[in-house]
Amino acid sequence: MSHMVYTCLMPLDRDHVLRRAAALLTRKSTATMDEVARSAGISRATLHRHFAGRDALVRALESLGIEECEAALDTARLDEGPASDAVRRLVREIEPAAGLLAFLYGENQLFEGEGQNEGWARLDARIAALFRRGQESGEFRIDLTPAWLTEALYGLVASGAWAVLDGRVATKDFQFMITELLLGGALRREEP
Amino acid sequence: MSHMVYTCLMPLDRDHVLRRAAALLTRKSTATMDEVARSAGISRATLHRHFAGRDALVRALESLGIEECEAALDTARLDEGPASDAVRRLVREIEPAAGLLAFLYGENQLFEGEGQNEGWARLDARIAALFRRGQESGEFRIDLTPAWLTEALYGLVASGAWAVLDGRVATKDFQFMITELLLGGALRREEP
DNA sequence: ACCATATGAGACATTCGCGTCTCATGACGG
DNA sequence: CCGTCATGAGACGCGAATGTCTCATATGGT
Structure with missing residues (x-):
């Protein structure tokens, strides 16, 4: 039996495929399943064995993106210290997932219909809560x-x-x- | 003959079709030619008579977007008065074209390859010049x-x-x- | 050595959207 | 009243991408 292969190699491989797919689809959102497979160094058949279809692949990318964002939010400790510092930590932690996020952001078909992943709502709520905290503490404009x-x-x-x-x-x-830009804007700050 | 139809009705119709196409494609960038036609209230055959194909349609939308942006820049008089006021005028004037712009912005396939419209470069240069002017006048941070x-x-x-x-x-x-947000950012301004 | 399993290569049918065509209809001007 | 022209409806073939299949191969464990 090869259960160790299942529990050790498979997830790594799947993750690798997802990351290559994300990198490719970020640049070319209309890339073919075959192109995605080639990009990941596997054959189209194997790609279809891992992901039932293109839709399933995109859904998996969506889940991966949400996971990475939630991990970034966790690491950034949004509810600690000044809100502006939390925003800086947030952007820093989210940077590795920025490409994937950009792809998903442009895939507006994900956000129409009832089947949208509730993970986005969770993320929205956590980030909005950070900005609200900054407003209530007087750091951010209201x-x-x-x-x-x-x-x-x-x-x-x-x-x-x-860019x-x-x-x-x-x-x-x-x-x-x-x-x-997000915190300070383009205008020069008055010297305090 | 119906030359008056050509010079009066056709352009209006073409413009109408383009605007409906822009509105639809902004929401659903993968919309079918048939869906675009229905959305504009015409048949697919007529749509193909106006635009050789989907590519030509997107190119026409690109040209329309560039035209509207350049008109907005003209109206906004970017080189008059304080740069921050010019930015406000710019955003105000560009708002009607925002949906179309959002669609084109996501159509990243337009920006790969050598056939990209040089209108974008012109727009970039004009807008960047505005920000540079603001920096040189001391209004914007450098x-x-x-x-x-x-x-x-x-x-x-x-x-x-x-949104x-x-x-x-x-x-x-x-x-x-x-x-x-662009000018002032999220932080509260210190009272002068 | 043997077997199980994942993989790659390729063939295959299917679906889908596109582009082109024809034909009938209706509107509009001469 | 008639001719012209744009339009709508629909049929048709094409090509691309998808999803599924089979078969040969290699790898890895028993």
Whole structure:
């Protein structure tokens, strides 16, 4: 029997395939199942053995993205310390998943219909809660709703991921550009 | 003969079709040619008479989006007055095209390959010049590059359009949310 | 050495959207 | 009243991608 193969190699392989798929689909969202398979170094047949179909693959990517985001939120400890620092930690931790997130963000077909993953709602709630905490503590302005700030965070992360992918922004500037714009905006701060 | 039909009705019709196509494709970027036609109230045959194929349709939408953006930039008079006011005017003028822009922004296949419309480069240059002007006048901070601010503007406009489409943000708040976040950020301003 | 299993390669039918075609209809101008 | 032209409806073939299948191979454990 090969139960050890099941419990040790398989998940690694599946994860590897998912990550390559994410990387490819981020650049070319219309990539073929065959292209995805080649990109992961396996054959189309094997890809179909792991994922029932393209839909199942995208769903798996969605779950992976949600998992990574939730892990990032956990690591970022959103409810500790100043809210602005928590936002910085959040962006830093979420950066590795930015590409995948950008792909899923553009896959708007996921968000229509009733079958949408409730993980997004959980993420939205946690991030919005962070912004609300910052508002209640007086750190953040109250005339921008937490829902919009959450939306804007997603949008900026996706924009940043694409800009990095296209070479318009350096990878090392990713976190700085997003957090500084999101928190401080483009205007010069008055010297205190 | 019906030359008057050509010069009067046709352009209106074509424009109408393009706008309906933009509205539909913004929500469902994988919409069928048949769905686009139905959405515009015409048959698939007529749609194919106006646009050689799906690719031509998307290219026409791209040109329309660029035209509307350039018109918005013209109306906004980016080189007059304080740069922050110019940004506010820019967002206000660009709002009607936000949905179309969001669709094109997600159509990343347009930006790969050499056949990309040079109109985007013109728009990028004009918007980046605005941010640079703001930096040189001391209004904007200099640690966020004009290229990134331009990218972020696109991303926020797209995010805003989608948020409005999904009912997460009120239409009347669109301009305020974007300009305030882009210019001022989420942090509370110190009272001067 | 033997067997089980995952894999790769390839064939196959199916589905789906696209692009083109024809024909009938209706509107509009001469 | 008649001709022209755009349109709608529908049929048709094509190509691409998908999903399923079989078979040969290699790897790894017994």
